[in-house]
């Protein structure tokens with residue numbers, strides 16, 4: 001029996017019991033009404049029995065060691081039962097008789113006593129309901145829990161997939177009898193066969209998903225809604241295996257729901273879009289939020305003809321006119337992804353098009369391919385994810401430098417986008433390709449979102465939202481931001497975080513890769529790249545330092561769940577720590593600390609082999625969910641020599657991921673920092689004093705102190721002259737050139753210092769060193 005989690009008010013609960021039932025596909029059928037600001041529709045779920053209840057053999061044994069279980073795939077040794085918060089946190093006064101049911105379907109053989117009317121009332125049930133365990137209240141019915149918030153659920157029913165013509169071919173092995181229990185088994189078996197069709201039959205699969213979603217109902221199901229969940233049961237059904245695997249829900253969004261924003265675009269016309277809310281899409285459609293619920297989807301959206309519907313979909317939808325003034329748009333994806341990545345935007349946007357007579361943008365197709373022999377070897381290996389039509393296995397897709405793209409913008413920003421965004425996208429896409437290889441997604445829409453969008457960009461499958469703030473002032477901000485969002489196609493989307501608290505995995509990588517892509521997109525020289533990237537590093541360092549000083553320590557930890565990362569309760573539910581904390585949204589600590597970790601690893605390993613490792617990581621883990629250690633173990637495995645220098649997964653956890661504050665700088669990083677500072681024309685004495693104090697420079701190794709002395713000389717920092725003197729006396733192996741620098745400045749005090757030190761050391765100095773120094777001094 002499951003004990004419930006007890007979220008704090010700032011934590012985001014993920015309620016869905018994905019270990020019991022796991023959604024494989026959503027079919028959405030929505031009507032969008034701008035007048036009432038309501039989206040009304042039907043969603044059909046296709047489920048698999050969850051990992052805890054799947055058959056392991058021909059016997060009916062229950063357990064978590066199923067042979068085809070993506071939950072256990074990444075870390076097969078993971079324990080299945082994790083103790084969670086004590087049940088005493090639950091109210092014991094709850095009753096559990098307020099399931100809603102409305103009428104009986106033709107084949108409903110079960111319900112005789114649960115019979116309230118429906119959802120609108122049910123949605124008023126207090127939130128304390130959420131921390132109650134149904135099995136304590138006398139019912140042994142299995143309860144399907146979905147993540148859901150601010151939705152009016154109108155009706156829930158079982159779908160009679162067996163009524164679809166020709167569908168029996170999916171269930172040849174099942175014997176068709178009249179007994180209702182057998183019929184239920186048949187339906188579940190059909191769904192099972194449908195969701196597990198091989199990848200090359202994806203078109204047929206989509207076709208039957210559509211047909212099944214339109215099949216008649218065969219009995220309403222009991223449901224109740226809480227603040228964060230929708231709970232569904234069928235009387236007399238006690239196990240997930242017997243629970244209906246195809247379910248249809250009628251529902252409506254609420255204008256105040258927090259998954260979408262109803263607003264106007266920059267030209268004053270109405271629009272609505274998913275704004276990347278902390279509660280994700282659960283106020284747009286009921287779903288299974290835990291990332292482990294990787295699913296495909298298809299959606300039909302109807303709205304007034306003047307609107308364009310953009311969505312996370314593989315196809316560029318062509319609208320179909322249904323009736324006067326109403327268009328219907330249809331999108332689908334075949335790559336399973338978390339429901340949180342589903343994105344939709346509907347507005348009076350226009351596609352920004354190239355003038356027909358302008359020359360094609362140079363797409364850098366002459367770039368040499370990034371693949372080395374070793375890369376090719378990985379490509380021959382099979383993918384590690386569940387089956388889907390993967391682009392990494394498609395030879396044509398693997399050669400596609402630039403995927404098809406479109407740009408949409410409000411009318412008043414069209415010109416701006418034509419000159420800037422439209423030119424930059426192919427450059428950035430091809431830079432990404434030359435760095436990481438195969439684009440995980442087949443196409444890209446870029447939308448300039450309304451001005452109330454709260455960040456500069458957001459990446460979703462097949463669609464990037466871009467803030468208008470990146471448009472003015474030349475290419476730099478726009479190009480860098482596009483590169484960042486494009487990087488998320490690999491890190492964040494194709495490879496997702498298994499534990500949402502480890503967002504550094506996607507943000508750190510995207511921030512690191514943004515620089516690499518953008519430098520390539522601009523076709524900079526090696527020196528220009530170095531200069532630009534070091535400048536960026538410096539700016540980010542200052543920002544990180546400020547944030548670390550001004551934010552709660554707890555929020556600065558990149559792996560808040562530490563060794564328990566990725567663990568969920570027995571049912572699959574969990575909470576995302578601080579997931580609803582408003583100030584966290586504006587913190588960049590996760591981006592920046594993650595970026596500095598990746599940068600320091602790159603410097604330790606060398607950029608070329610580092611990027612090769614990233615490509616290997618992408619190849620190994622695309623289509624899957626990862627934890628920090630999956631990357632770190634793979635990387636360090638490839639470079640055994642790093643172990644000797646003390647670079648281990650444990651040391652990285654300790655220094656970077658599991659602690660607050662700034663990572664302690666390694667000596668080489670300190671050298672780098674000081675060298676970057678040496679490129680500055682002026683540094684005031686206070687900065688130098690601060691630097692010395694912060695990093696205890698006098699106690700550092702000779703390499704660090706050498707740079708420190710150079711800084712002292714360059715900026716004539718008199719309080720540091722003692723350090724220079726000491727260095728010249730005690731570190732004669734490294735100090736020779738400092739004499740030259742002391743002389744070059746033509747500063748009386750510095751020259752005097754040089755003479756004094758030389759006079760003191762001359763006698764015992766190595767002969768050739770003494771000769772060189774003497775030449776500098778006299």
Ligand SMILES: [Zn+2]
Pocket residue numbers: 383384385390391392393622623
């Ligand atoms: Zn693949």
